[in-house]
Amino acid sequence: MNETIVRIAARGDGVTASGRHIQFAVPGDLLLDDGTIRQGPGHQVPPCRHFPECGGCQLQHLTDAAYSDYCISRVEGALAQHGLETEIRAPHLSPPRTRRRATLRALTAGGRVLIGFNQAGSNKIVDMMECHILHPRLFALLAPLRRLLPSILLPKRTAEVQLALADQGPDVLLKGVTVSGLEAVEALTAFSEGQSLARLAIDEGFGSEPRFEPQPVTVTLGGVPVALPVGAFLQATEDGEAALVAAVREAIAGAERIADLFAGLGTFAFSLEGHVTAAEASRDAVLAIKTVTGRAGKTIQAEHRDLYRRPLDSKELTAFDAVVLDPPRAGAVEQVRELANSAAPRIAYVSCNPATFARDAEILASGGYRLRWVRPVGQFRWSTHVELAAAFSR
Template sequence: MPDPIVRIAARGDGITASGKHVPFGVPGDSLLEDGSLSVGPHHQNPPCLHFPDCGGCQLQHVDDGAYRDYLVSRVETALAQHNLVVEIHEPHLSPPKSRRRASLRALKTGQGAVVGFNAAKSNRVVDMQECHILRPELFAIVPPLRKLLGGLLPPRRTGEIQLVLTDQGADVLLIGPEPHGYEAMEALIAFCETNRLARLSIDQGLGAETLYEPGPATITLSGTPVAFPVGGFLQATEDGEVTLVESVRKAVGTAARTADLFAGLGTFALSLSGKIYAAEASRDAVLALKRAAPGIAVDHRDLYRRPLDGAELEVFEAIVLDPPRAGAEEQVRALAASKVPRIAYISCNPATFARDAKLLVDGGYRLEWVRPVGQFRWSTHVELAACFSR
């Protein structure tokens, strides 16, 4: 008797009604008695020739409707583990070919170099011939990078390539290559000029060194150009950033004094009105935000080592939290004991978000709503925005 697929697990396998894990199963599919999969209406043909070999995507076989359901399910499941139920707003999906930052791998071979994402569950590099998640401006750099790195990487050595699309063009950080001599440097500069790079930096193990930057590389956040540090962070897609900013503004409301914690380059701080305090641990990000927005009180502060305490929190009408994947447990404990009226929480990990949400709810906050955000198209990576109030 067919065993229907009823949901997609956190790592992307389909789960049948009887609890079996089925690779590439989608709700609406059925596992047949002979072990084969009968596909249903939500199972689509993957658009990329590298799927499923490439580890850049796990869910290209899932149509948009089922993918939205997956995002909602991931959030609901994480919250349910802490006995939390909440209104889930319509998920946002970033469109194909919208990623403006990515980390690729490169491997020197006898024929030159291969460049791409690692293969699924492997350190093998898939030589990228097409990509349906990267912005075309970034993918266009892959073929010339392949040629360049064939002459720079030591034999059988791997390197890392960090790509970011800035206001001025592609910002490229190469980790691992060892350029020596005039010819190597000449090849690097020619690569930059031919491909109109915004910046090229190389890290040979002692930190990044910028070799080419014809003008300051910036990223515009809520209309404000901000100097973009080498290796800096920004949201994966422009539309995803807009969605998260809109969610934060909705959660914060008309607060006259707001603290943006884990502020980064100011993605949220720059979008808010009133008096803004921003705390960030990265020195480069702090300096960039200070220069871009003198009116924001920017604090170079590691919130894991020194979270804001109750006395510091009481002056704010709203808090914005955007922590790394580990969440912000100690800061949240202080918030749970505070009287701050509103909290906007941005998370890239539903599990740690749910843990922190439970602390806030137990402290008297109401979790009003959550909006899942699928910036990492066709991956199992789920982000979200949430609103708490008291």
């Protein structure tokens, strides 16, 4: 009996109403009796030659409309599992070739250097010859890296290549390599200068060490250049960051006393009005915020605090008109429990994991908060990774 594909599962497979999972199927497709797919209007021709082998993308076969529907369904499905529903706004999708942060793998094999994402579900590296998600300035580094790496890669060992775009240009961290001898050192300098890098750092197993940094590396957040520590977290795309910031500002508009929890380098803190208390576990990030707060004309108090071990308690939270929450993928159960018992009028919750967000949202709802709306954000275009911003109020 023919079956219609009704949704896409969390890992990217199409699913029928009876629960059959079909790889690369899209809602609206028809699964025929012989096991073949009659494609519906949600399909497009994948633009990249490496799809579907490369693990960087799982959903290049979806049109933008179908991908937007997927982002919405991921959030709706996660909320439904916890008995919640609310307004799901139209997703923001980052355009192709705008990713400013990525971690690739590198390995010498067959006398040449392979650089790219791992193959889906495998440790095999897909040697990247084109990419429709990376920013062109980052993709342009791959060919020069293939020339540089043979002298510093360890035999039969995979290295990690972390790429980011700073205000001054590309920021590169190479992990799992060995730089030995004058020739290798000179090659690093020549590569850095030739590619106009903002910074090149090396981690030989003892922590990262900048080897080339002609001027202090910064990233502009809320119009403020903030020091960018090696390997620090950045939102994946500038436009995605802007969409999240706009959602947070809307969710807490008018608040004068704001707690920014899991603040990072100040992605949200520097974009907010009023007095902001920014709590963050990374000492480097806290120092970066403190260094520029005064001269940026911002009223931000940065506090070094591990919010998993020592969340702000309900009494401390009474000092704030609004709370911004942007935890890692695991969510923030400990902090959310304190929020649920607090009198904080509004919460803006930014999440990179709809499942843990929904779990935390249920805790807040049980404490008397109303989930007003959610906006999905697809910074990791064509992947199953969906981010979101949400508004809660008492």
